[in-house]
Amino acid sequence: xxxxxxxxxxxxxxxxxxxxxxxxxxxxxxxxxxxxxxxxxxxxxxxxxxxxxxxxxxxxxxxxxxxxxxxxxxxxxxxxxxxxxxxxxxxxxxxxxxxxxxxxxxxxxxxxxxxxxxxxxxxxxxxxxxxxxxxxxxxxxxxxxxxxxxxxxxxxxxxxxxxxxxxxxxxxxxxxxxxxxxxxxxxxxxxxxxxxxxxxxxxxxxxxxxxxxxxxxxxxxxxxxxxxxxxxxxxxxxxxxxxxxxxxxxxxxxxxxxxxxxxxxxxxxxxxxxxxxxxxxxxxxxxxxxxxxxxxxxxxxxxxxxxxxxxxxxxxxxxxxxxxxxxxxxxxxxxxxxxxxxxxxxxxxxxxxxxxxxxxxxxxxxxxxxxxxxxxxxxxxxxxxxxxxxxxxxxxxxxxxxxxxxxxxxxxxxxxxxxxxxxxxxxxxxxxxxxxxxxxxxxxxxxxxxxxxxxxxxxxxxxxxxxxxxxxxxxxxxxxxxxxxxxxxxxxxxxxxxxxxxxxxxxxxxxxxxxxxxxxxxxxxxxxxxxxxxxxxxxxxxxxxxxxxxxxxxxxxxxxxxxxxxxxxxxxxxxxxxxxxxxxxxxxxxxxxxxxxxxxxxxx
RNA sequence: GACUCUGUAGCUCAACUGGAUAGAGCACCUCACUACGGAUGAGGAGGUUGAGGGUUCGAAUCCUUCCAGGGUCGCCA
Numbered sequence: 001x002x003x004x005x006x007x008x009x010x011x012x013x014x015x016x017x018x019x020x021x022x023x024x025x026x027x028x029x030x031x032x033x034x035x036x037x038x039x040x041x042x043x044x045x046x047x048x049x050x051x052x053x054x055x056x057x058x059x060x061x062x063x064x065x066x067x068x069x070x071x072x073x074x075x076x077x078x079x080x081x082x083x084x085x086x087x088x089x090x091x092x093x094x095x096x097x098x099x100x101x102x103x104x105x106x107x108x109x110x111x112x113x114x115x116x117x118x119x120x121x122x123x124x125x126x127x128x129x130x131x132x133x134x135x136x137x138x139x140x141x142x143x144x145x146x147x148x149x150x151x152x153x154x155x156x157x158x159x160x161x162x163x164x165x166x167x168x169x170x171x172x173x174x175x176x177x178x179x180x181x182x183x184x185x186x187x188x189x190x191x192x193x194x195x196x197x198x199x200x201x202x203x204x205x206x207x208x209x210x211x212x213x214x215x216x217x218x219x220x221x222x223x224x225x226x227x228x229x230x231x232x233x234x235x236x237x238x239x240x241x242x243x244x245x246x247x248x249x250x251x252x253x254x255x256x257x258x259x260x261x262x263x264x265x266x267x268x269x270x271x272x273x274x275x276x277x278x279x280x281x282x283x284x285x286x287x288x289x290x291x292x293x294x295x296x297x298x299x300x301x302x303x304x305x306x307x308x309x310x311x312x313x314x315x316x317x318x319x320x321x322x323x324x325x326x327x328x329x330x331x332x333x334x335x336x337x338x339x340x341x342x343x344x345x346x347x348x349x350x351x352x353x354x355x356x357x358x359x360x361x362x363x364x365x366x367x368x369x370x371x372x373x374x375x376x377x378x379x380x381x382x383x384x385x386x387x388x389x390x391x392x393x394x395x396x397x398x399x400x401x402x403x404x405x406x407x408x409x410x411x412x413x414x415x416x417x418x419x420x421x422x423x424x425x426x427x428x429x430x431x432x433x434x435x436x437x438x439x440x441x442x443x444x445x446x447x448x449x450x451x452x453x454x455x456x457x458x459x460x461x462x463x464x465x466x467x468x469x470x471x472x473x474x475x476x477x478x479x480x481x482x483x484x485x486x487x488x489x490x491x492x493x494x495x496x497x498x499x500x501x502x503x504x505x506x507x508x509x510x511x512x513x514x515x516x517x518x519x520x521x522x523x524x525x526x527x528x529x530x531x532x533x534x535x536x537x538x539x540x541x542x543x544x545x546x547x548x549x550x551x552x553x554x555x556x557x558x559x560x561x562x563x564x565x566x567x568x569x570x571x572x573x574x575x576x577x578x579x580x581x582x583x584x585x586x587x588x589x590x591x592x593x594x595x596x597x598x599x600x601x602x603x604x
Numbered sequence: 605g606a607c608u609c610u611g612u613a614g615c616u617c618a619a620c621u622g623g624a625u626a627g628a629g630c631a632c633c634u635c636a637c638u639a640c641g642g643a644u645g646a647g648g649a650g651g652u653u654g655a656g657g658g659u660u661c662g663a664a665u666c667c668u669u670c671c672a673g674g675g676u677c678g679c680c681a
Binding site for chain 1 (some may be wrong): 607608609610615616617618619620621623624625628629630636637640641642643644645646661662673674675676677678679680681
């Protein structure tokens, strides 16, 4: 192995290759090196990396222990960088020479882009998230959605993908018409400016007002002897909303003007919320622009015989070959449904971005069936070569009182929750008294990073596939497995590094620093796994893997920090090593948090 | 009813995708330290991984049957 290889090739890869080579030399087994399972040695055993021998016995024709012994002896004998081995059951534990780790710490691991794949080294991916309706403010469910989509985008970027962040804004339909009707009838000309309300909350208030009026009317009709179902159809305000939608579709000038005005208020409000959340988008799609495209494609599909038109004029797709049933694509009255606009949006996107390799939809798991159907329909239309579309499905955020439903009013508002987080951060930070040298603006910045970080981390550390419980009173903590704990350790590390720099004590290179000892190795191993964590998180669209890795790494650093003086090390080489570890830790954790969309404060 | 996801410590979550004695945090108990930033560290207690059966060197993970919960099931989005 030449020096260049030694510097750049991952240690696990080297071990795999070496195992494959000796497997061939000793047992005559021809095995691809990536078929060999190498993992971190558990801390109760001696060694650094472990080769699992059970699967190799098929080739060696020996017991797992004997296989491990033979391979271990050959591998250690055949290299200068493996210095020892032991076999426990069928696990071959290999000890890597500490100098190799020291080289790695000062070399590969020290590069600014360590763990990060070069931009554009992987195909272009579009990630959709947020995608709100424009009739009410964002709530807790949107927070999980936005944080998830944004973080997955960052992770995919780190894995080398060119990522396009988008959302589809559901700006038309009966929901916004309801707010419009309520405002026309009851608004008396007031505006967000006149009431000082945030635009999305303002419009949301009229949506609630509509619902209240609607219920009252239905109750009155039922009182008069009408069946409930009929009453819900005939309530005057409901009819007004339907009329409003019809006029909108017909392009009625006044209706469209009102629609634009009210959506504009909502967008101003959303803008603020997105800014507070720290998420952004590269391109926005509006349902009002895409639903007609979808209708066109559906009608063309009928011409091409992909879809069928029924007697009543409605259009359907038959997905029974795919294990689903028939789905409606266009109503008998010619109006579009949810599916129709999604077809249009998807096709538009592939046209807008010809190089697009994949689309990821961040949408709750209650829509799994919908996306399954959508992807099959796109396939029928020729827009889904295997795996071009992926539904990043996530579980509901539940409240202690039960599942939250916006209609029942049991919602945790996104703006309120974030504001509350900032307040808690402010209270705790003020108690600690570490921010006295910062000015007011800088302090606000810290509260924001810590409060928002705590919230994001709480929502992101859980596997997206799982539903999660959110207790507003008890959920968010600043100690334990939380963002503030991780940020706090970052700040401690940075503080030391600043001091070291001031005293010109920064770690130089592997030649001037001590080799890592047993106490350092856990931290080294965790740092070493970063690239694997990123690629796994990217492959499974799971920020939770990054979050938990950040926590493990931090816990290890925190423990090390407690037991060892870094600046006060006994010898200069020892201090250089500790400083180097501290530097690697702060760099790694900052990158990890960047992937979660969480910023690091320098003080807190 | 059909399909689908989920079920791990009192609570909230992990477990490198089939690997070694299932790990953390919170809460509870004990301890450490002028502390390079205490939003700390070390330890204890807490488990039949919903239940049964199967597959194999090896199962929380795969198959199967139950049980419990969430979600979805043609003109809502």
